[in-house]
Amino acid sequence: MMATPLDRDRCIGAFLGTFVGDALGMPVEGWTWSRIRRQYGEVRHMVPARLGAGTYTDDTLLMIALAESLLASEGRVDPEDLVRRFRKVYDPRRGFGAGMHRLVRLWDEGVPWEEAARRLFDGGSYGNGAAMRVAPVGVLFAGRLAAAYKLAVAQARVTHAHPLAQQAAGLQAMAVALALVTPVSTFDPEDFVAELEAALPASAETLRRALMLVLELRTYWEDRERVVHKLGNGAAAHRSVPTALFAFITFWRSFEEALVYAVSLGGDTDTIAAMTGAIAGAFHGVRAIPTRWWDALENGPRGRDDVVRLAERVYALAQQLQATGARG
Ligand code: F2R
Ligand code: MG
Ligand code: MG
Numbered sequence: 001m002m003a004t005p006l007d008r009d010r011c012i013g014a015f016l017g018t019f020v021g022d023a024l025g026m027p028v029e030g031w032t033w034s035r036i037r038r039q040y041g042e043v044r045h046m047v048p049a050r051l052g053a054g055t056y057t058d059d060t061l062l063m064i065a066l067a068e069s070l071l072a073s074e075g076r077v078d079p080e081d082l083v084r085r086f087r088k089v090y091d092p093r094r095g096f097g098a099g100m101h102r103l104v105r106l107w108d109e110g111v112p113w114e115e116a117a118r119r120l121f122d123g124g125s126y127g128n129g130a131a132m133r134v135a136p137v138g139v140l141f142a143g144r145l146a147a148a149y150k151l152a153v154a155q156a157r158v159t160h161a162h163p164l165a166q167q168a169a170g171l172q173a174m175a176v177a178l179a180l181v182t183p184v185s186t187f188d189p190e191d192f193v194a195e196l197e198a199a200l201p202a203s204a205e206t207l208r209r210a211l212m213l214v215l216e217l218r219t220y221w222e223d224r225e226r227v228v229h230k231l232g233n234g235a236a237a238h239r240s241v242p243t244a245l246f247a248f249i250t251f252w253r254s255f256e257e258a259l260v261y262a263v264s265l266g267g268d269t270d271t272i273a274a275m276t277g278a279i280a281g282a283f284h285g286v287r288a289i290p291t292r293w294w295d296a297l298e299n300g301p302r303g304r305d306d307v308v309r310l311a312e313r314v315y316a317l318a319q320q321l322q323a324t325g326a327r328g
Contacts, residue, residue: 017281124161138176233267
């Protein structure tokens with residue numbers, strides 16, 4: 001793929017799209033789609049939550065930590081540095097996954113990161129934690145899918161030893177990287193998915209099958225039971241990354257509608273909306289975020305304005321990497 005000039009607004013959109021999706025979906029995380037419908041109809045506003053409306057969870061915190069680590073290592077993955085930064089931002093009030101609680105204990109006991117990641121579950125975690133934080137990787141390698149995939153897998157390995165979690169993180173990073181350079185005026189959902197499919201390694205059969213379903217299900221988007229049954233809405237990476245992509249390509253014309261739909265599917269709502277938000281934000285740019293959502297976002301330390309500044313630094317590094325033709 002040709003190098004395309006990077007769009008600052010879109011790069012910031014990938015970061016803030018993650019943040020907004022996380023905050024919008026968080027209050028109903030774990031609910032069924034029918035309970036959400038009964039209680040709220042649609043979640044179109046930042047509704048009350050434990051730490052307040054518009055607050056973020058582990059999805060945004062780990063994205064911040066990953067971005068800071070990539071900046072410190074000039075676009076490379078330094079596993080020890082990443083572990084230190086993940087450990088530093090860990091805050092049990094922010095809804096971390098069971099795997100992360102266990103990893104923190106293992107790291108504190110001095111267990112090396114590779115061994116710790118292997119000890120989770122049976123063969124390592126296939127949770128979506130490595131995919132939900134991956135927007136900075138897409139920004140660093142905008143338009144360079146193979147490089148985005150490789151870096152996404154490298155950062156995933158630090159916490160998620162299971163191949164499905166690594167492949168899904170690679171797919172999510174590629175979706176952001178592709179959305180950043182895809183013109184809105186000529187967007188074709190089938191071409192978008194075909195390009196992602198072509199860039200997946202042969203070993204990613206589960207995700208390849210899910211991508212076929214993503215296209216097939218578009219006409220059935222209102223049948224949430226069918227969408228959830230076929231694509232999934234839980235915390236397993238291979239049953240949530242394709243779902244986030246589905247919300248984006250079905251509602252590609254509107255950042256807001258894509259996120260409202262992602263949340264309406266229920267289940268892992270903060271994370272599915274965060275991943276939809278990363279892709280839709282990369283596609284439409286930060287200006288597409290509705291003002292009422294923007295204004296409601298948490299804005300203290302590691303809040304909205306800090307994340308904008310962080311995204312600008314990653315954007316600057318991405319420009320440097322592109323100019324020097326660095327790895328990829
Ligand atoms: N954990 C949550 N939310 C539930 C608690 C929130 C609560 N409302 C609160 O506010 O406190 N959310 C966050 O976790 C997900 C990211 O997950 P991550 O980091 O990948 O975690 P984990 O635990 O490694 O994997 C998630 C679950 O998947 C199942 N699983 C994973 N690998 C498995 C394997 N090899 N075998 C069997 N099951 C496996 C487990 O149930 C894991 O707990 C995001 O939703 C984030 O928002
Ligand atoms: Mg979360
Ligand atoms: Mg979640």
